């Protein structure tokens with residue numbers, strides 16, 4: 301993860317402020333400006349960075365800073381708390397219960413890592429004793445069913461799909477019937493993606509959702525898409541009732557800011573992050589350790 305760079309820059313900004321003989325409004329503003337630049341370059345949306353700085357200025361008391369309290373700690377703690385609260389949408393997402401059948405629908409753009417993540421998610425719960433199953437309702441991408449089949453077979457997870465049926469709604473319904481009859485308690489529906497956010501994709505998502513009534517819609521987002529994260533997440537939220545987010549490719553060039561944007565845009569928590577191509581390169585998302593890593 302390219303998070304350490306950001307931590308380094310924030311540390312330097314705090315150090316410069318600590319070195320100043322008098323801490324006044326000007327010195328604090330300069331320090332926060334430097335922290336803002338670092339966060340923006342780590343892909344945190346500009347508007348969120350600005351809100352954060354306004355909040356920090358309200359919280360941090362200049363008199364405390366001047367009185368020789370640990371200035372670095374006070375500001376670092378304020379930044380930490382602000383980032384944590386930005387990652388907290390205020391309500392937990394739906395959590396599957398063993399033995400109680402639930403349907404989870406995955407949405408996201410093509411290439412975001414959706415199909416890979418479906419299997420990782422299924423595998424994660426299989427290890428906890430669930431009986432998961434995978435449905436490939438992606439009839440748009442050639443090879444999608446083969447990919448899901450291959451992943452599912454490796455993990456010993458039952459799967460459903462078709463090489464000939466072109467209607468994703470029909471596949472999703474048939475898959476659901478099959479796995480409900482088999483008493484699977486976690487039925488995962490992988491849907492089509494497109495290269496960009498387009499009307500046909502969103503219409504298809506709405507139809508599959510209407511046919512499957514998912515307990516949870518998970519939006520899968522590539523963590524390395526930079527400042528595009530907010531708009532992309534918002535577009536999906538507007539078309540599907542997204543209830544949770546998974547950020548993929550956090551092992552690559554992702555800088556972390558995308559996670560904050562996705563939460564803000566979907567008002568839903570990040571629940572897992574993908575940290576590699578392999579099935580178990582998948583971590584439960586925890587806010588505080590993530591922010592600690594972000595700040596170095």
Ligand code: GDP
Nearest residue numbers: 410411412413414415416548549574575576577
């Ligand atoms: P889909 O089109 O959204 O279904 O995306 P895929 O699941 O086919 O993934 C696209 C590419 O991203 C594949 O080469 C995956 O192996 C890769 N990928 C998915 N998740 C991760 C991740 O967390 N880290 C890395 N490095 N690669 C990933």
